[in-house]
Amino acid sequence: MRDNFTKQTVDILAKRVGYICSNPNCNKHTVGPNTDVQKATIVGIAAHITAASENGPRFNPNLTEAERKYPNNGIWLCSNCSIMIDRDVAKYTKEVLEQWKKNAEEQMSHAIEGKKIRGTKPYLEAELIWSHYSRVHNGYSSKNIEVFEQPIPAGTDLYVHWGLRWSFSIVIHNNSETPAYNLQLSQLSKGNNFTFIEELPKINNLQPFQSRDLEAKYEKYFHGTSEEADGELTIIPKDLIGLQLELKYSDNERAENITVIIITENGIESVKVK
Structure with a gap:
């Protein structure tokens, strides 16, 4: 059984980073207009940092059901990056994803506070x-x-x-x-x-x-x-x-x-x- 995020948690994760992919090498916008003026197109995913179910990527057996579904265990990514992190768990570890999330939220916090956003970063x-x-x-x-x-x-x-x-x-x-x-x-x-x-x-x-x-x-x-x-x-x-x-x-x-x-x-x- 999967411990999926609630609709409210998905909404929170997306808004905390301004619907921008949290991968620092991507930063793709994941929301935009739909041809239907009453809708918006969303191409982002609320991905689990540690898996929602046993045998999933980065599964942590020590978490409770509530902890797996809590926003702390989620990261907002574009659809491509959400697939990528689960196909190479040795590269995209829990620690890496948590750092991505922290940095993305800090950037958005600076933006809404009117602080200068850093320019292009070296890679x-x-x-x-x-x-x-x-x-x-x-x-x-x-x-x-x-x-x-x-x-x-x-x-x-x-x-x-x-x-x-x-x-x-x-x-x-x-x-x-x-x-x-x-x-x-x-x-x-x-x-x-x-x-x-x-x-x-x-x-x-x-x-x-x-x-x-x-x-x-x-x-x-x-x-x-x-x-x-x-x-x-x-x-x-x-x-x-x-x-x-x-x-x-x-x-x-x-x-x-x-x-x-x-x-x-x-x-x-x-x-x-x-």
Whole structure:
């Protein structure tokens, strides 16, 4: 059974953002005139941040029925964005959607208070480019004596203490007409992280449609045969899949912008959350 929003809640969610899609990379107007002068055409959706029913996207079993139907659990989106967020829940997490909602409501609050609305914001994305990987022999393992008959035949794939190494470039692109200033890149995960990421200068900027390359490395210890070690040497290290990085930067009015960078099996996904 779905815990759907009431008609009143749908109306509240839409009006709180002026019927504008809350995705900061979309901002599509979702209401307009109908050919029938007594009607308006609405192409927006009151989407659930955490799912309305079990097995749905971002479902939270700890919420009550009332909490799932409450405006706090909803976000106003255009029809396209409402589909998009449910097809990639790893990218469009609860935290991302809550930040979208907060920012959209703040923008509308500034508008009705007569405050100046910020101009075009910079939009930074990232790309992960693989350079090479290698395995370094750090000595034979005592396990060879335990598992192989003596003398060990020539050509046996022996157990070795390996150092596995990857080298990448993290390329940051400014895909907008607005400069970005004071870029700061940090790793959010508490588990496996890049072993090394080249630091950005303390004073920096990225001009429109320009890019900046940062060297990145990952290293790990591995115990096994050469065949097993080669199995670990995928283009994207298995241990880094799911890692999130946060890219902060300022716009022309010194307002903070944030892009979250997510490492996937295929490279990087960038989600602007602020």
